Amino acid sequence: MFSFELIKESKECKARLGKIHTNHGDIETPIFMPVGTKATVKAMTPEEMKELEAQIILGNTYHLYLRPGHELIKEAGGLHKFMNWDRPILTDSGGFQVFSLGNLRKIKEEGVEFRSHVDGSKHFLSPEKSMEIQNYLGSDIMMAFDECIPYPASREYVEQSIKRTTRWAKRCKEFHENTENQALFGIVQGGMYEDLRRESAKQITDIDFPGYAIGGLSVGEPRELMCEVMDYTVDLLPKDKPRYLMGVGSPDYLFEAVERGIDMADCVLPTRMARHGAFFTSRGQLTIKNAKYKRDFGPIDENCNCYTCRNYSRAYIRHLFNENEILGARLASIHNLFFLINLMKSIRISIKEDNFMNFKKEFYDNYGY
Amino acid sequence: MFSFELIKESKECKARLGKIHTNHGDIETPIFMPVGTKATVKAMTPEEMKELEAQIILGNTYHLYLRPGHELIKEAGGLHKFMNWDRPILTDSGGFQVFSLGNLRKIKEEGVEFRSHVDGSKHFLSPEKSMEIQNYLGSDIMMAFDECIPYPASREYVEQSIKRTTRWAKRCKEFHENTENQALFGIVQGGMYEDLRRESAKQITDIDFPGYAIGGLSVGEPRELMCEVMDYTVDLLPKDKPRYLMGVGSPDYLFEAVERGIDMADCVLPTRMARHGAFFTSRGQLTIKNAKYKRDFGPIDENCNCYTCRNYSRAYIRHLFNENEILGARLASIHNLFFLINLMKSIRISIKEDNFMNFKKEFYDNYGY
Ligand SMILES: [Zn+2]
Ligand SMILES: [Zn+2]
Numbered sequence: 026m027f028s029f030e031l032i033k034e035s036k037e038c039k040a041r042l043g044k045i046h047t048n049h050g051d052i053e054t055p056i057f058m059p060v061g062t063k064a065t066v067k068a069m070t071p072e073e074m075k076e077l078e079a080q081i082i083l084g085n086t087y088h089l090y091l092r093p094g095h096e097l098i099k100e101a102g103g104l105h106k107f108m109n110w111d112r113p114i115l116t117d118s119g120g121f122q123v124f125s126l127g128n129l130r131k132i133k134e135e136g137v138e139f140r141s142h143v144d145g146s147k148h149f150l151s152p153e154k155s156m157e158i159q160n161y162l163g164s165d166i167m168m169a170f171d172e173c174i175p176y177p178a179s180r181e182y183v184e185q186s187i188k189r190t191t192r193w194a195k196r197c198k199e200f201h202e203n204t205e206n207q208a209l210f211g212i213v214q215g216g217m218y219e220d221l222r223r224e225s226a227k228q229i230t231d232i233d234f235p236g237y238a239i240g241g242l243s244v245g246e247p248r249e250l251m252c253e254v255m256d257y258t259v260d261l262l263p264k265d266k267p268r269y270l271m272g273v274g275s276p277d278y279l280f281e282a283v284e285r286g287i288d289m290a291d292c293v294l295p296t297r298m299a300r301h302g303a304f305f306t307s308r309g310q311l312t313i314k315n316a317k318y319k320r321d322f323g324p325i326d327e328n329c330n331c332y333t334c335r336n337y338s339r340a341y342i343r344h345l346f347n348e349n350e351i352l353g354a355r356l357a358s359i360h361n362l363f364f365l366i367n368l369m370k371s372i373r374i375s376i377k378e379d380n381f382m383n384f385k386k387e388f389y390d391n392y393g394y
Numbered sequence: 395m396f397s398f399e400l401i402k403e404s405k406e407c408k409a410r411l412g413k414i415h416t417n418h419g420d421i422e423t424p425i426f427m428p429v430g431t432k433a434t435v436k437a438m439t440p441e442e443m444k445e446l447e448a449q450i451i452l453g454n455t456y457h458l459y460l461r462p463g464h465e466l467i468k469e470a471g472g473l474h475k476f477m478n479w480d481r482p483i484l485t486d487s488g489g490f491q492v493f494s495l496g497n498l499r500k501i502k503e504e505g506v507e508f509r510s511h512v513d514g515s516k517h518f519l520s521p522e523k524s525m526e527i528q529n530y531l532g533s534d535i536m537m538a539f540d541e542c543i544p545y546p547a548s549r550e551y552v553e554q555s556i557k558r559t560t561r562w563a564k565r566c567k568e569f570h571e572n573t574e575n576q577a578l579f580g581i582v583q584g585g586m587y588e589d590l591r592r593e594s595a596k597q598i599t600d601i602d603f604p605g606y607a608i609g610g611l612s613v614g615e616p617r618e619l620m621c622e623v624m625d626y627t628v629d630l631l632p633k634d635k636p637r638y639l640m641g642v643g644s645p646d647y648l649f650e651a652v653e654r655g656i657d658m659a660d661c662v663l664p665t666r667m668a669r670h671g672a673f674f675t676s677r678g679q680l681t682i683k684n685a686k687y688k689r690d691f692g693p694i695d696e697n698c699n700c701y702t703c704r705n706y707s708r709a710y711i712r713h714l715f716n717e718n719e720i721l722g723a724r725l726a727s728i729h730n731l732f733f734l735i736n737l738m739k740s741i742r743i744s745i746k747e748d749n750f751m752n753f754k755k756e757f758y759d760n761y762g763y
Contacts, residue, residue, distance in 0.1 A: 063713075063717045063719060064710070064713065065714060065719050065721045067719065067720060067721075068720040068721065068724075069721070070721065070724070092713065092716060092717065093688070093709070093712075093713040093716070097688070097689060097709065100689060100691070101691055101707065101709060101710070102691075107707075107709075107710055108710065109705045109706060109710075319462070319466070320466060320469060322469070322470055322471075336478045337478060338470065338476075340462070340466065340470060340476075341433070341470070341476055341477065341478075343462075344432075344433065344461065344462040345434060347461060347462070348432045348461065350432060350434050350436065351436060351437040351720055351723060351724070352434045352436075352437065352438070352439065354720060355437075355439070355720070355724075
């Protein structure tokens with residue numbers, strides 16, 4: 026059974042501490058959720074994810090529906106068993122991906138008709154179909170099928186879009202039956218318009234979900250605008266439900282989100298950067314292919330205690346990337362995931378000690394933000 | 395200090411049990427040695443190699459000389475420290491690679507002039523240079539710089555070649571100073587000519603090395619011919635020194651070599667096959683992309699106890715390969731390396747129990763050889 030426990034509200038800002046209970050274990054919030062798009066967090070084993078203290082990971086409805094197919098995963102015993110991960114899983118609705126397909130998709134009231142980016146085959150994704158797929162996958166947290174509004178978007182377009190997102194959210198809730206094991210979150214849209222965010226939040230919270238996401242942010246708008254929208258949107262959400270900011274994963278965005286009362290965030294950034302040899306460090310981003318690291322026998326980040334930093338030098342990791350060795354992507358993924366997971370752990374401690382704003386300032390100073 | 399201990403000779407055949415002592419630990423023979431060409435066993439961490447009970451790995455002189463350079467590795471504290479592997483390392487001489495460069499190389503008495511396959515830059519590799527590189531790498535076992543004779547080769551060519559290999563072997567031994575920490579092995583050549591193998595073995599063993607390799611086998615000749623050459627060549631080597639068959643790693647070749655008195659073998663096969671989704675199994679080779687495994691929720695090999703087979707299904711691994719996920723190559727590498735390392739462990743037990751020939755027959759029957 027799913028529930029959310031609000032443990033503490035910061036005295037300094039809207040940051041808060043909480044705990045989500047699921048059938049596959051608890052999740053301490055605020056939390057960063059690594060993404061395992063195609064039933065694997067890229068380059069990592071589930072055991073390594075546990076060593077990094079990952080408490081929940083994401084799976085992707087669109088990709089898993091196309092390959093290997095949600096029926097096959099159901100046959101395998103669900104996504105947890107298929108990929109050998111027994112902690113909580115959150116699945117997105119597939120909406121973001123089909124809307125991103127551009128002229129490969131056609132939006133109708135019933136749902137979205139689209140062609141696969143893999144082989145061009147024709148498919149149809151609707152609120153009901155998304156619920157069916159996520160039910161077959163067996164995730165602990167499912168997301169309602171919504172329209173993610175791009176940036177920028179006209180007021181007229183956003184007005185129409187949030188109404189459809191509300192109608193689709195209702196259909197999702199009606200179709201969703203496995204409420205005992207799978208919690209369905211609603212998604213608030215509204216672009217960068219305060220009154221439309223307010224309208225969407227009202228409509229979505231009226232349907233009543235066990236958790237809410239803020240969608241349509243971190244889609245290309247400046248950081249200040251994202252912060253502004255969060256400032257007023259978070260206040261529109263009930264305090265006793267978890268709040269999830271979708272698609273956010275850089276250190277500064279995580280700080281800004283937590284400060285404004287966000288409990289959950291996800292992003293492919295740490296593993297994607299890793300495959301390109303880019304590292305988060307306490308002193309800013311580091312690109313390992315840079316020639317100045319050729320004879321640098323120190324660790325990626327001297328303040329980091331991850332497996333990579335404890336055992337390997339910049340010179341060695343640079344060599345691995347120059348040679349396209351798989352171990353390079355592995356060591357980088359371990360470090361970047363550790364960095365964000367550990368950052369969130371430190372953030373939770375700072376909230377507990379009412380020291381969040383000070384911790385944020387120190388981090389920004391060192392990182393060079 | 396390097397030494398070899400002969401523990402037992404089989405009553406059934408020339409197979410034998412032994413133990414090699416090095417400064418970085420002991421090696422039980424007969425042993426399969428995984429290859430870490432560019433200072434990494436592809437897709438694996440050193441800790442994973444230890445979990446698989448790998449006792450020694452190979453490094454490649456040619457590749458490491460070109461990138462990142464042997465001076466850089468020396469600066470890093472040697473190859474062990476650079477790649478975070480504290481067990482024994484064997485390095486080849488670089489000879490095999492430069493001779494394989496075809497018209498990018500020119501053979502002289504002094505050594506081989508060649509152009510890098512990476513950037514076309516000009517280089518020179520000689521017995522002395524090979525010793526210097528391997529000394530900088532700091533391997534526990536070094537190989538003499540020899541000419542690997544291709545198959546087929548004319549008698550006249552082989553006659554000239556083995557004489558040069560002997561002259562080069564002498565120069566290697568003369569130049570090699572760090573004998574306390576690094577054991578230098580001689581290499582017997584001679585193509586597929588019994589009298590020339592005899593001549594080469596006589597000359598190389600007269601120089602006196604702490605171990606000997608048989609080179610120029612498994613270079614395209616039929617299995618029967620390789621066995622025939624081994625039959626008479628192994629007898630030309632002293633019993634109290636380890637015997638190393640270079641470049642052999644398929645299960646049948648390992649059995650045939652051990653039966654004929656070989657103590658050590660190496661091959662890139664298990665990790666190379668792994669990256670293409672090909673698996674050793676107790677019932678023969680398995681290609682995971684085959685459509686018949688799409689809904690196969692059993693393990694790769696039901697008789698295997700490796701991490702991959704304990705936790706993942708054929709259907710899942712097939713999905714990973716279809717999606718080019720790094721985890722696919724990782725799981726396959728773990729299984730294939732485990733398979734060969736574990737096979738050699740079983741072979742050692744069978745020799746101990748004088749049951750080798752029976753074990754070999756059973757394995758061949760199941761594998762389909
Ligand atoms: Zn680190
Ligand atoms: Zn296995």
